[in-house]
Amino acid sequence: MSEAPDLSQGRLLVATPRLADPNFFRTVVLLLAHGDQGALGLVLNRPTATPLASPLPQWEDLASGPGVVFLGGPVAEGTICLARVRSEISVPDDAYLPLQGTLGTVDLEADPAFVAPWVEELRVFAGYAGWGPGQLEGEIEEGAWWVLEGLPDDAFSDEPAGLWRRVLLRQGGDLALSSYFPPDPSLN
Secondary structure, eight states: OOOOOOOOTTOEEEEOTTOOOTTTTTOEEEEEEEETTEEEEEESSOEEEEETTTTOGGGGGGOOSSOEEEEOOSEEEEEEEEEEEOTTSOOOTTTEEEEETTEEEEOTTSOHHHHGGGEEEEEEEEEEEEEOTTHHHHHHHTTSEEEEOOOTTGGGOSOGGGHHHHHHHTTOHHHHHHTTOOSSGGGO
16 A cells, blocks of 8 residues: 655645646646645646736736736636745735745735735736545546645746646656656657
């Protein structure tokens, strides 16, 4: 019997090549929460064409490149703002919820001028990825996801489209080889 994967906040769920669901094909998901009620995460590598200035102009100056809204997942409820804060500054609890290390979520109702002094990087996600109780564990058992350690820069990659491959390559071994798996093996 294999050991249960560590599904704590900040871990990455990396889609295996066998995961054909178009919502998650070659995605890297940052796990925000996991417990008895299920799991919640953000797809890190799905930028949209919508400039952040369109829906949230007040946050545009704080956004990390590319300055667009990201598709956080197929659950189209709400918007989540992910931020990396300066570790040397005390961050107010009423505008920031820490996740892991200097990574956390920012309340988009807060005044951007209030948030600016302690934010290093910021990205806004429309929607999220969600799983019911036991659903994520079942998908992992079926081989749909690899659970990997994330790096601080993963959530704010300047080239999000290449994140899936970069995360796998840095693992070495078979996972690195998987990064070269063709998108559609039937065309090989």
